[in-house]
Amino acid sequence: MPVRQHQAKPPRPRGRVAAALVVTLLAPLLLMLSTATPARAAESETKDPLAMTIDQLDTVGIDGRTKGRINLRGKVVNTTDEEWSGVKVYPFVGDTPITTSEELAEAAELPADALVGERIVTEETSATIPDLAPGESYSWSLTVPRKLLEISEPGVYWFGVHALGTTTPNAADGRARTFLPLVKQPKKKAKAQKVSLVVPLRRSVVYDADGSVDYLPGWTRDLREGGRLYRMLETGAEMPALTWAIDPAMIDAVRNLAQGNPGRNLSATDGEEPEESGSQSASPSTSALVPSPSASAESDEEPIDEEAEAARDAARTWLARLEDALAGHNLLALPYGDPDLSALATTDPDLLATAREQTAEVLAELGIKATAAVAPPTGYLDRAAVNLLEPDGVHLVSDRMFRGEAPVIADLDGSEMVVTSSAAAAGGPGPNDPIDAVSVRQRLAAEAALLRGTGKPLVAVLPDGWHPPQTADAFVTPWTKAPWISPSTLTEAMAGHSATPVTPDKLRYPRREMKAEIPAAQIDTANELIGAGELLQRVLTHNDEVAADITREALTSASYFARKGDTDSAVDALDQISAELSSITVSVPPKVILSSMKGGEFQVTLSNELDEPVTVRLDAITDESLRVATSEPVQLDANSKASFNLAASMLDTGTHTALIVVTDTKGNPLGAHASVPIRPSQVSGVIWWFVGTGCALLFAAIAVRLTRRIMKAKKARTSGEM
Known part of the structure; x- marks a missing residue:
């Protein structure tokens, strides 16, 4: 023994x-x-x-x-x-x-x-x-x-x-x-325990000011073969009845890395620029997830540094594996950037709607069909966020969100939520890492064993950052061989369970969650960045995509990951875009003197320092006594200048200042401006006085001279008669 x-x-x-x-x-x-x-x-x-x-x-x-x-x-x-x-x-x-x-x-x-x-x-x-x-x-x-x-x-x-x-x-x-x-196993064989696993495919995404993805070494480490995100795909591809919860922002970031991590694209995207002679259209990509050969070729034309090259290779490897990993599984689509729902519900619900729109557009571009969903990493939503849930979506919340015993499906005023197990997602005991592969799997198995016979399914969202196994088979095979575990999709797990109505007082939203929410100022900055992107697109003559790109950058700054992560990326991007817009400048004369108060013109010069053509207008800010006409839209080539005249008129003889502002075609200021003092000519009345006086003297002299001649002629005739 x-x-x-x-x-x-x-x-x-x-x-x-x-x-x-x-x-x-x-x-x-x-x-x-x-x-x-x-x-x-x-x-x-x-x-x-x-x-x-x-x-x-x-x-x-x-x-x-x-x-x-x-x-x-x-x-x-x-x-x-x-x-x-x-x-x-x-x-x-x-x-x-x-x-x-x-x-x-x-x-x-x-x-x-x-x-x-x-x-x-x-x-x-x-x-x-x-x-x-x-x-x-x-x-x-x-x-x-x-x-x-x-x-x-x-x-x-x-x-x-x-x-x-x-x-x-x-x-x-x-x-x-x-x-x-x-x-x-009892004498009468009991039903296997339904277990539905949801694996979030999301990660912190931070952009540099120029629109390129930041922190490349971390991306390379996670995406390459053997990396955490790559092993996640390897494991997910082998797991039965798995559900992926996808944040399209992560896939967008990986696709950008796969193209060499270029910065924000300001060049033509509307197809109006002529193609270079001898160019040929590239063959389409075999998968919408993997960058097309043309995109890869364009990124390869410019040399990239070692970090970007390593990230590019890792990203291409990961994307090539992604399609197989998603195939055959249920797909849930998170709002773009996985934004902090409770913070947006309180501060700006419209931004959540924008995130959903971007998710729909990206997944349509990639050919991915998925059900709209939310799955907050902490498992909590406040009442305001619950009210914004989509009627036909899948909404995953933690059992910790409910006081007392949590239902399988909760219904709050028509908003249904699938309740997940916080214990199963907590992982194993120390001293090991609680979210390593074996710890997570064994905690899931333990919770499933204790739940067996209750009639309730086990729904678990795997924790963000969990460590997939080095070998997928070592993780998956024991799981699939357990006869008392029935891997199930969410639909299968919820079959036979109806939603249980709950009242607001049954919900819990801890104070720590409220404190952790991203601040309103950060959401305001994200909105400012979105507005700057729309302004930049209106200015760029041939670009119709940059606004969407910047909107997606802005949404990542409102993510759950932004609660403790980088908070300056949106500010930095906003500063760069503002600088780009301000590089379209206007110059004016030191002063303008109109020949008449009724009207006149003066010359201005527009300069475009961007490498792309732009279309802008000039507007003027004046007081009530001065009028300066708004210009028609002006198209400037890249790195070019153009001069033209603006009409002005005045109501009095004083000096007034006009602020000439560069705007988009809708009149929104871009940032650049110049001021010019304008006054009418003060010598015009004096000149006419002199002219009038001179004419009067001239006519008077002529009259005197004629009079003298007539008098002299009369005198001569009188003398001759005598």
Whole structure:
């Protein structure tokens, strides 16, 4: 018989009400002992000298039989500055079953050094670790005969491994833990537990000011073969009845990376520019998801740096795998950028409508058919956000959002929500990463086992950032072989369940959620950026796509990921676009003197410093005594100038200033302007006075001269007669 090395077991977790009462009664004592708390906390957070993981476990659960073997693999890493030798790895198993989801949740929160099971100490079930230098790792594997587990009661058990050094034969120097359910088949075979898994295909997307995707090394790491997002596709392609929840903003970002990560495109998109001689149309892409050869060729014409090249290659690899991963699965379409629904519902519901419109347009371009959906990462929606849910959409919320027992489907004033399991998505216990592949799968299996027989389906949205397995088969095969698990689509899982009406007072929206919402100022900036994009498109003569591109950039700045992520991207993009618009300038004379108050003209010069043709107008801001005519739309070639006259008129003789403003064709200012003082000529009246006086003197002189001649002639005739 194997030696079962006993370890003290923690008492059965108590209920939350009792725990709260104890904490309340002991509050004064806890306050007195507060000086000791930091030291104890630091001690409990001390890492094991040998860090261990369970990377593969060839079963999701066991039945009541004692036949068979359990195989598991993992790694051990020396986290100390000393060399370790003589280390052995042993499996352990708990002997008290966990029988409720509440107990399971409390167990998952136990400290990493809590003693939760007994080691199975035999040579056949142990593994010897060679000498480990500081920082060095080693892969181990164990095979545990089922008969050695000595458990028979249905429930969920602790299961894992301990690493023991020669100097510490009783205390674990390293440990890895997970849950292992035991599910018995009754005499009358019970129905398999319906389990519907939803995998969010979303990621933080941040754009640089020029419209290129930011943080390229992180994208490359996630997208390349073996990366987290690539392994997600590999696993999803093999999983039965999987549901993808897709954020089109992520796919857009990857497609941009696949084209070399160019900046915002201001060039012609309306097809009016003539093609270069000798050019040929490119053949269409085999898939709308993968950039066409023409797009790739254009991006390749300009050299790109090593970061962009690595990201491009990784993005193309990922996109080539995406179509197969989506095929045959249910697809849900999140609003573009996965915006913070509760924040938008309170501040700007129209922005949510814009996000939905962009999702519809992008998926139509890519040829993807999906059902409109929402799936907030935290699982919470406030009442205002619930009111904005689409009638025909699929809306996934957490069971934590409801007071008391959560329904399978909740109906609040006609808005239906599918309730998902927060416990299943929480992952496994420490000290391992709770969202690594094995931890997540075993928590799902454990929750499914405890739910079996209740008639309720298990719907789980996998946590963002979960770590898919290195090998899809190692994760999927044990899942599909469990006879008591029935992988189901959302439609299959909800079959036979009607919506349960709920009242607003049954909903929970924690204060921490309200504090975490993106601020109204950030939403205002996103709207300003959208407006700037529309203005830029109206100015660009031959571009009819840049507004949509900038709208999509703006929506990513209102995402759930923006709650704690980058908050300056929209501001930076707005500054750049404003600078581009302001580069269309106007120059005017230092001053203008009109020849008459009734009207005159003066010359202005428009300059376009952009590399693309633009169409603009000039408007004038004046007081009531000055009128300057608005120009007709003026088309300027790239990097060119044009001069023309503006008509002006005045109502008095004073000097007035006109502010000449560059606008789009609808009269919206672009930013550039120039002021010019204008006055009528003050010498015109004097000139006419001199002219009139001169004429009068001239006529008077002529009259005097004629008079003198007549008088002289008369005098001469009189003298002759005499």
